[in-house]
Amino acid sequence: MRAFASTSSTPHLACDRDPVVDDESELLEDPKVEKGRERRLFQKLGLSFFLFGLINNVLYVIILSAALDLVPPSTPKGIIAFCNIAPALVAKVGWPYLLKGRIRYVKRLTGCCLLSSFGMIVVAASESLFMRLVGISLASFSSGLGELTFLQLSTTYAPSSVAGRSVGYFASGTGAAGLVGAFLWWEVRTLGVRVGVGISSIMPFIIPVTYFFLLPHRSAFLALSPSTYEDVASPNSEFTLPYSPIPAGEDEIEEEISLPPGSKWGVALTANDKWNLVKPLLLKYMLPLFCVYLFEYTINQGIAPTLLYPVPSPEDHPVLSKLIKSIRDYYPLWQLVYQTTVFFSRSSISMGLPPLPFRLLSLPAILQCLILLILGFEAAVGLFPDDASGMSIVTVFLLISLEGICGGLAYVNVFYRINQEQPDPHSAHDVERTKQEKEFKIGSIGFADSTGILFAALLAVPTELELCKAQVRRGKLLCTTL
Structure with a gap:
């Protein structure tokens, strides 16, 4: 069990300080040194x-x-x-x-x-x-x-x-x-x-x-100056919450923040409390996240395996031919494109990009639905003639890239927004209750994406079979050779 030093929220008075300040204290008060320490902390x-x-x-x-x-x-x-x-x-x-x-x-x-x-x-x-x-x-x-x-x-x-x-x-x-x-x-x-x-x-x-x-x-972040918080705050600062420094106690056995006098240790949210907290989140956060993952994994598991084309020849497609050596290379390629774009989009806030405005949280789900329909049409009917496979491959590449971007943006922005929500003013005076409400709200969101993935797994099998049958009916037999 790790132990942490207690951080007092009471400022030192000038009369409490020693009149003689040694070199080490002067060094610690050096703004450059302090700035470097804060940077390493973050x-x-x-x-x-x-x-x-x-x-x-x-x-x-x-x-x-x-x-x-x-x-x-x-x-x-x-x-x-x-x-x-x-x-x-x-x-x-x-x-x-x-x-x-x-x-x-x-x-x-x-x-x-x-x-x-x-x-x-x-x-x-x-x-x-x-x-x-x-x-x-x-x-x-x-x-x-x-x-x-x-x-x-x-x-x-x-x-x-x-x-x-x-x-x-x-x-x-x-x-x-x-x-x-x-x-x-x-x-x-x-x-x-x-x-x-x-x-x-x-x-x-x-x-x-x-x-x-x-x-x-x-407790390490409570001792930093407000200017430090401005440096690390998100570009959309209108969502920055006020905070009250809570002094950390010596008792870190349970790894919890100690509470100021008058707060309750025995607070426990009831089932009715949790339901009242969840209800406003259903349409705001859970539905967009569920839809994004339902469409996303239906594409990955049900449509992507049927996005197959003849192996590009080096003469006609010198770049594509280096990536695709056989029919079985298409699906791993689509997954690589998807995973790469998901990584960059989920890293958007950590890279300093502004979060999506709240009114646009449903946009990734809408775009994901459009991508699913277009890729489904491409797999079943084809957007381009059969002899224009190069155009089809490039189009699928771009659409799957957009799919990964939408999925990653939905995930990071939904959890970011719920993390930044203002506490209930009725319970703001009770630090422990406010803390438990914040923990519950962000924890309750997570089942939305997993439910979407599970439903997509159930839809993916019949989707793949029907798309393959549609390809066979139009004379494209590649899906039957895997």
Whole structure:
């Protein structure tokens, strides 16, 4: 258990200071030195939440990338996707509503780490399909619980600009997980499932190491000057919340902020309290996020496998021919394009770009629906003649890039906005209640994207089959050769 020094919110009086100031004190008061210390503090915060997002999601990507190697050829690969998302959905739906009282971050993160590692060990050590699915389910549950825990952890930082920066870097890490996970499995897959997946079981231990030894404590940001917050605030400063510095106590056993006199330790939100908090979020945040992920994963799992074209010849397409050597190269290419654009769009806030205005939060879902319809039409009928495959490939490339951008922007902006919401004025006087309400609200949003992914998995199989049949009817037989 890590211990932190107490930070007092009472300013020192001038008469309390020693009349003689040594060189070290003068050095600490040097604005350049102090500015450098503050910069390193925010760098540690950003790196910590980036690693949280990366490590928490990378096992999910490794499992999907290894699907062909984890199940027999006769087994539908969709069962891997189902076991990789359904337990995470259970964690996101159930945990925020079942939990009462304060969140014990140390206990929860330690449990997630051990559960993820154990799940991957079960996958690596087992030969039977059933036990491998059990291991995948354990790792999935841990990933879902970990995601909502890190998002909730971001709300404990003050002021709001620091909390928003935490969400931005976490989202960036989750986007990087797609690229890193696919690359890692590509590198270790030649070692086999037992060794390759076994090596990945070590990765979850990066989370507690980061939490205990890299992540700055919340009290570290309360001592900074207001000008520092302006430096790290989002470009859209109208959403910056007022904050009250809460002094950190010596008792850090439960990793919680100590409360000022008069606050209640025994606060616990009731089921009715939680429902009243959720109702305003359904249309504002959950519906746009659900729709984006429903359309996005229907494209990835149901339409993208049918976006196939003849292998480009070096004479006609010198660039495309270097990327595509066989028909089977199209789907991995689309996934690479998607994962890359998701990473950059989820990193938009951490890169200093302004968040989407609230009125535009539904725009990614609308664009995603249009992309789904256009790509579905391309797969079934074709936007261009059959002899213009080069134009079709370029068009699909651009549309899938836009798909990834919409998905990433929806994720980071929804969680950023909920992180920055003003507290209920009726409970603002009760610090502990306000804290629990913020944690619950951001944690309750997470099931929307997982539900969209699960519904998309159910739609993807009939969508792929029907699109392939439509291609066969017009004489395009490429989907039958895979």
